[in-house]
Amino acid sequence: MFDLDRLAPALRRALACPACHSALETTPGGLRCCRCGAGYASHRGYPDFAPESRMKSGLGPFYLQDPLHVPRYEGQTRAAFLDIMGGNWDRLLTPEDEDRYLVRHLDRTDVPLLDLACGAGRWTRTLAEHLGSDQVIGLDLSPAMLDVIGTGLPEVAVVRAGALQLPFADRSLGGVNCSNALQLLPDPRAVLHEASRCMRRNGVFTAFTFVRAGRPARRYFQQRHEETFNVRAFSPGELAAWLDSAGLTLTDLTTVADMVLLTARRRPA
Numbered sequence: 001m002f003d004l005d006r007l008a009p010a011l012r013r014a015l016a017c018p019a020c021h022s023a024l025e026t027t028p029g030g031l032r033c034c035r036c037g038a039g040y041a042s043h044r045g046y047p048d049f050a051p052e053s054r055m056k057s058g059l060g061p062f063y064l065q066d067p068l069h070v071p072r073y074e075g076q077t078r079a080a081f082l083d084i085m086g087g088n089w090d091r092l093l094t095p096e097d098e099d100r101y102l103v104r105h106l107d108r109t110d111v112p113l114l115d116l117a118c119g120a121g122r123w124t125r126t127l128a129e130h131l132g133s134d135q136v137i138g139l140d141l142s143p144a145m146l147d148v149i150g151t152g153l154p155e156v157a158v159v160r161a162g163a164l165q166l167p168f169a170d171r172s173l174g175g176v177n178c179s180n181a182l183q184l185l186p187d188p189r190a191v192l193h194e195a196s197r198c199m200r201r202n203g204v205f206t207a208f209t210f211v212r213a214g215r216p217a218r219r220y221f222q223q224r225h226e227e228t229f230n231v232r233a234f235s236p237g238e239l240a241a242w243l244d245s246a247g248l249t250l251t252d253l254t255t256v257a258d259m260v261l262l263t264a265r266r267r268p269a
């Protein structure tokens with residue numbers, strides 16, 4: 001049972017109806033919007049804000065929803081994905097490097113923070129340890145992922161929702177992180193706009209994703225991976241332009257092989 005009153009006050013105020021962005025109240029079966037009356041059922045401890053939503057097609061989205069694969073995701077396939085999409089064969093970027101990047105670029109004032117497309121929670125845990133577990137909320141569309149994070153990190157609230165219609169009020173979040181997901185999300189430019197809508201002035205956006213390989217042979221294998229798994233790599237210029245048009249000013253862009261870690265701050269509206 002998901003109870004709004006168990007959330008820290010700032011997170012309680014931030015969580016809102018994804019349809020009209022108004023306040024929610026707890027009901028016996030889940031949550032209800034105080035304004036438009038939309039109801040959202042709770043399943044296995046998390047509210048479902050997107051009961052009709054399905055992930056896009058393709059092998060990547062299939063694996064990320066497959067209960068047989070999801071327990072192997074963090075330990076095995078995530079690293080293999082970074083090898084092929086990011087050219088990370090020599091472990092130029094380790095999970096600990098990703099941790100250090102987040103800790104270095106996120107301040108304890110950047111809360112409440114949404115871990116957008118949190119998956120099984122490896123980096124949600126880093127965020128919770130750094131910022132406080134009651135200041136972080138995970139969001140994902142895959143029930144299999146939410147089941148794993150719900151078991152492994154029960155102290156962090158999670159919700160099921162789609163990245164294009166976030167269940168948060170305007171300017172209510174101090175930060176949004178999106179690790180290893182922009183390349184997979186539908187319409188990533190619109191996702192950045194939606195994340196920015198929820199962020200307050202000077203709020204922080206951090207992300208880890210992939211850039212197009214420069215070497216032709218590398219690009220060939222990356223492109224084949226994109227087609228097979230229905231994902232895409234970006235150009236750094238494209239990411240910078242999309243962030244800018246979403247009202248986010250890029251403050252750091254660190255490239256490692258064909259992977260990118262970035263930080264941006266929300267400009268005043």
Ligand SMILES: C[S@@+](CC[C@H](N)C(=O)[O-])C[C@H]1O[C@@H](n2cnc3c(N)ncnc32)[C@H](O)[C@@H]1O
Binds near residue numbers: 117120185
């Ligand atoms: C590759 S995983 C990354 C998980 C985690 N952030 C990490 O770094 O390991 C991408 C996640 O995006 C989620 N996802 C895919 N499409 C989504 C959407 N439209 N809205 C929200 N989450 C989505 C998947 O379920 C999956 O858990």
